[in-house]
Amino acid sequence: MAIKIRREDALNYHTQGSPGKIEVVPTKPLSSQMDLALAYSPGVAEPCKEIEADVENVYKYTAKGNLIGVITNGTAVLGLGDIGPEASKPVMEGKGVLFKKFAGIDVFDIEINEKDPKKLIEIIRSLEPTFGGINLEDIKAPECFEIERELKKQMNIPVMHDDQHGTAIISGAALLNALEIVEKDITKIKLVVNGAGASAVSCTRFYMSLGVKRENLVMCDKEGAIRNDRPDLDDIKKEFSTDRDIHTLSDALKDADVFLGLSAGNIVNQDQIKLMAPNPIVFALANPDPEIPYELAIEAREDLIMATGRSDHPNQVNNVLGFPYIFRGALDVRATAINEEMKLAAAKAIAKLAKEPVPDIVNKAYGESKLGFGRMYLIPKPLDPRLITTIAPAVAKAAMESGVAKFPIKDWDAYELELQERIGIDQRLMSVVIARAKKDPKRVVFAEADNRKILKAAQIIKDEKIGNPILLGNREKILSLIQDNSLDLSNVSIIDPLEEKEMIQKFTSILFEKRQRKGMSISEASRLVTQRNYFGALMVETGAADAFISGLTRDYPKTILPSLHSIGVKKGVKRVAGMYIMNTDKGPFFFADATVNLDPTAEELVEIIGLTAEAVKFFNMEPRIAILSYSNFGSAQGDIPAKTAKATALAKAKYPDLIIEGEMQANVAINEEIQRDMYPFSKLIGKKANTLIFPDLSSGNIAYKLLSELGNAEAIGPILLGMNKPVHILQLGSSIREIVNMVAIAVVDAQTNDSI
Template sequence: MLKINKQEALDYHSRTPAGKIEVVPTKPVSTQLDLALAYSPGVAEPCKEIAADKDAVYKYTAKGNLVAVISNGTAVLGLGNIGPEASKPVMEGKGVLFKKFAGIDCFDIEIDATDPDEFIRIVKALEPTFGGINLEDIKAPECFRIETELREKMNIPLMHDDQHGTAIISSAALLNGLEVVGKRIDEIKLVVSGAGAAAISCLRLYLALGLKLENVVVFDKDGVINSSRTDLDPLQFQFATQRPITKLAEAMEGADVFLGLSAANVLPAELLLLMADNPIVFALANPDPEIPYELAMATRPDIIMATGRSDHPNQVNNVLGFPYIFRGALDVRATEINEAMKLAAVKALSELAKEAVPDMVNRAYGDNTLAFGRTYLIPKPLDPRLITTVSPAVAKAAMDSGVARIQIDDFLAYEDELRSRLGVNQKLMNRITQAARSNPKRVVFADGDSYKTLKAAQILSEEGIAKPILLGNRNKIARLAAENSLDLEGCEIIDILQQDAKREEYANLLYQKRQRRGITLYEGRRLLRERNYYGSMMLETGEADAFITGLSKDYGKSIVPSLQVIGVEAGVKRVASMYIIQHKKGPFFFADTTVNIDPTAEEMVDIIGLTARAVRFFDAEPRVAVISYSNFGSNPGDLPDKARKATELAKKRYPELIIDGEMQANTALNPELLREQYPFSELANKGGANTLIFPNVISGNIAYKVIQEIGGAEVIGPVLMGMRKPVHILQLGASVREIVNMAAIAVVDAQEPQRGL
């Protein structure tokens, strides 16, 4: 599991602005007219429309895409009853997941009320504001009554995710696990450890799927749930066994399935030996399961196991469900989330796991063997197909069961709408980072005695993204680490001025490589005292897998050593650079932004080819626009002529590529404008461009820097394209996050040299 440093967690939440969420206006508010429309007097008009027809609130406000995450803090994570204020970071985090995975806006609401009647009254009163309610971290048994009564009283979708999220995801895993081992759900014997909200909800959903009540035995901290107990809630009592069982060992005899939603290490390994052939064990206590995964697998080789942890197969993760369930419910304005919708989500998840896994998912998890079976019962959380699989299934179930207030007529168009809500950018770096973790490589950093590099190296090492090699003064690194409480375990430190023998070896290699290019042995020895040459030679000799530099030197000075030592890949005439612009409308790719100052039309064609390949490396299909200040000859000039010629040449060299130009940037990025004014363009019916090729480095550099500072987008790069081995040059003064992102890209680049950048 990922190690979390306490101070890092506190710093993450406390740095300005505090917390994890903010409110961002969705309409312009820059002029007096904008303000008059947004508030008084213009706001009166939608108010009057809504007063006449309450459903108009969905047309004129954000209600239809707004979910409240509500808690009283009585059962938070593994922390218990810590109160509403202390629960707020968790509720904000839940809101972040809603937004990230389903494009749903959230307000978190922490209520100072433990009395169920008061809690119900408060939440019911919030109905006019929200399109849906996600109840969270409310203790049992109160949570059962609260959810039941609110569902009866409210006409918007509502779900207590602690109960139903785990139930839905584990149900999909259970159905598929039983299919793998050839068992029927109506015949299995099930043992449950835990009788809280999640366990009861799981059991109720399993019964709906065909489980027989008489085949269930449930244990809580006080022992077996049986009819002699007088301390049980009615929902717990319905699962009281009539069998003469008092101990867990008795229940496990011949059991087919064990479900754990209790505490760590409550299941002894020897009890697994009592279970039936091909037992299924869902040990879902977090962070430590009821039995360690490795111990369970060693005890019963025929076991199928799931946990709540990301470092084991079959992770039962609620994020597979709740964002997409609410998305589907909101999009048809469902009055509730009913059993039919939950079962639809179960079936959708179950069926998706049986489909061929896309290459982008394989790469994200570094596992080309992902296929339906014992270690792949449910989809992975980063599977981009989840939103277009689960949400439509839930929406259709709402329609079929009569709780939808609007209908979706074209589900193919709906799937396109779902994709556009997120854009690939939401998950691009997640997939890259996951792929890097699957096979971390040695990344050498030229600026190894910079605090930013050291901090990035700690993150890369702790998260298993890369194996950092730090070039720098060993004493300075030790001092910075001590001053900033940095843990550099797992990082190799090399003070190149103390590596006389290695520098001599590298100097001789450099001399042999460049002796006819003006470098003498004496000059080679001098150059090898510079980290950019030393790091490049480490990469060249195979003592590192990727090289990152540029943090403290300008781009030109940083790239020259690598060009001299590593050089360009075979068949490539020049290198180029590209920035990834992560925006809510999707990822965009800008080239060339740092290397080629004023390329000719022919040189631009080389850049187009490198960029198209790099865009595909990031699992996107390039839609290329060659940018100018002219639209298809509307303005004369040398620059439009060059852009137009480059487009024509590129179409001939890369006939399969979607490309057009020359055109202005706003034209390229606005599909409506393209369809209206330039319907002949291939980009018009392809959603506009996602890849912009600039006519010179001045325009490309200015464009990305403006977007980075005021455009509301995250900028990643520059990604260096065309080198023989993975070399990447950071922006001067890059942030820790940018260094980590670049290192992850470098690792994936090193993993797949035949498909690299």
């Protein structure tokens, strides 16, 4: 089911913090007078003179080589139509975010108040000195064809109208693979296209470049088949008109092999699908509703292969599979254009990738065990980390072979590493976790449901199908807050512990049995189980819920104790630990312990290392562990260096298969250059540390909080390690986003717990 977006939530998302979705961040230090002098006057004059002497130096001394202009005049925005350039800006900012997330490309979005194609062409052409490439967006047909065509002629940088070519490239890849599965020759298939806008026209042209014959296609619009004898045809429609005795969409679909819809939802019925040839291919790409609902199409034809634009059905045709990586490859060879050869290379690379074994990280992200090439998997999933290292090199090679590359790549292995490092290929960690959670949502009980943030997060969890919230607290107060915040939680379970007499009695017996030899009386147990942190933990312990979330408004020690009493630790675990995921521009780092153990011994550090390593593997990453100190391999004396050196030796002996190094200072742990120069024996050389073990609670806690505030890193956690069942404690004052992230982790934790 598609995600339900509320108007208030969408507006709040765009206004919270700084308005909009983007900002400009300097890439050079600006902390001293010398820095300022180098960045601006007088130092900036030197690169200016170098560029004046050789204009190609602009790529060496400025950001041009990694900067795309996302440009529109707002005349065809999403399904909203001509809403104007100002109203289109949120969409263009969103496109910039996708460029950055998936390909590490910077974007300036430019909204131009001009509808005259010739004037718009001149404005965009004049921007060439600024950008390494131009992504045209949401410009209406037929003007978009002229604008792109003329800009390609007049500019010496890549230009692509993604509305035209993005869908063509992705669906073209799907078509190639679908035809291979049904064993049909592309030169002989009968193609029906419904829609005559920019995407439909570009897709049809692209399919012809793949091999579809002109005489074998029929294009329809809202008036029916586009025929030669129709008086209303413009030059574009004349390009695809037919003189055959075909007048309606039903006429066209008779014995057709492929239907491509880029029109409107729910305009094709089951009877029309039944008219198609054996093993029909249906690409119903209208959004948000396809031309025929997926379920109806599959019901009509068992032999049908189908793709839509939706993420809740197999074979999603999503432009994000293409444009970030196409521009990445074009920029990296300084291509002067994005030509047909480059688009074909992208489509073929996407098609080929779908035939390769699917990594576990992708299977787990989508809750699948056997994703593989076939009718339900024609093209890769958007979260596949191999997309950038597959498509960008293919596009770059095609640019080089077709003669439009000014800066050819020589070392392809080095280029692949550069691509991975450019985006921090593991930055999608939470996207993968959330996608995996959605495949098998679990019951998550919130102890602090009388809090606005918790209720907002519960709404997101419910709407996005990440989990099934259970709200714990005073019923009247929760219902009042739901109403005051215009939330829709009508189908969500609300439990007031004071109303649950049978559960109180049951939980009292369980808690007393667990703690009677720890000094707890039956009356104390009866009193404690009415408290939400005990009640919620006991719900998980008894199977009434799958995971427990608390800690937003209470200190960590007070929050964790009821779960330790009620649920306890895993077999063989002596103590729990806390881990933070720090999402940084250099990728994710795992910090432990920053929340639980005040001053662990060397032996206790070893246990923390084991728990943390298992948690890192849970996120489908290899733990590369650095044990931190203020000393490097015995360079300084003291209790901490002695403890961490001993912990390192013990851990290496206990976990011989893990990459473990220490004791070492934090900067050395993450700086391979220092290690190569000073400590060439380090096991972390070539295996950059991603898991940092702190010697005590103070250092870990200080480090993660400083990095969060000063390093612009996102802290996810703390993730509680070693509990017998899924319990996760929020950071005091967590944001709604942080709560949602933690719930996703808890759900996947519960999924894993079920499988054990």
